[in-house]
Amino acid sequence: MIALLLRDLRLAVRAGGGFGLGLAFFLIVVTLVPFGVGPQQEILARIAPGILWIGALLACLLSLDRIFALDYEDGSLDLLVTAPIPLEGVVSIKALAHWITTGLPLVVAAPVFGILLNLAPDAQFWLVVALLLGTPALSVLGTFGAALTVGLKRGGLLLSLLVLPFYVPTLIFGAELVRRGAGGMATQTPLLMLAGITAATVALVPFASAAAIRVNLR
């Protein structure tokens, strides 16, 4: 399993578009928003938590179709399915690799983007916490969508239609956590809910993804 993780990471780095692309996309979203809504600092500060979360969501979505598609094309997914490790484990590792290449860089870089959007200094900490807790759920749910569409020729658009509704609860609690952090309000409820959603999806969704892959490779 660790070998698989290292392989996926190595592939992501060497094939290009792994660490950098998602981050660059995030930067572009953050840059475009002030052009759209105007440069007033107070407006930007108000919408910053939402924009940062939406940006993270879209950046995550961009790279989803690559999770299984490349392995499906060159046949290594068949090998992974027949390998002596459980497919659920393979899926979890794939999600972890996806998170390390897209989610983690976003978490690390988020405070910088927060400054660009004039996010309140108190909220910086909560932004990092919220993204750190929430992005694993995005990656795991993304593997489910990718598993459903792995055999399809043009699955990209369908993938976003399938996956985005699943992101709603994570987005609500994640953005609410940052908003409350910025306003100096009690953060416990959204924090616990966000952590709960992530824990549940990380534990349960790989089973659904594995089932979908088995169907697709039948």
Added chain:
Amino acid sequence: MSIWEYANPVKFMKTTDRILPWSVALAAITLGIGLVWGYFFVPAAENFGGSVKVIYVHVPAAMMAINIWVMMLVTSLIWLVRRHHVSALAAKAAAPIGAVMTLIALITGAVWGQPMWGTWWAWDPRLTSFLILFLFYLGYMALWSAVENPDTAADLTGVLCLVGAVFAVLSRYAAYFWNQGLHQGSTLSMDEQQHIADVYWFPLLLCLAGFILFFIALVLLRTRTEIRARRLNALEQRERMA
């Protein structure tokens, strides 16, 4: 007699052939009486005026929108566990009806909300969760049409339906946490205190029954169409092989 017998399409076709005219007629009668009663023979409510009449479409449609997903959940489970082909086709047949019901509930709600709340749309939790439910219906139908092999499509959409049900419910509670509501409380409640007055209640009951019957008729009709389409497909393939 058990539902497993109807996994045989021939038997299903034969039985529904007899049931279908009855369910269509019953749906037409109950829905007709309920709507005419509700729209023409019910006094206008004190502070709502004539706009109260929208509930005879809005409430049944909203109820069906949720229950159709539940029905799809059950039929998908039956398909996934027992490979009951007709069951999978019934889930496929129900999805567009559910999507339309969701849309009807959203649109009638907007028509009602404009005079009453002064806005077509508010990010009220109920409205929001219905919008999300609509998105789930769209995704479900898109996945059905995207996958070519019918058995693979049935399996994938079945899994999507199960996971989607969990997340639709989760989104609903998340939406309640996220924003305070404008929408009034539940109309269909057994609690006498918050129950609407009997004058409005009886035609509403008829409309609810009418919508359920209407849905049954539509789902049978669409399932029959799906079975016929699949037979046609099989015949065509045999032709090509020969």
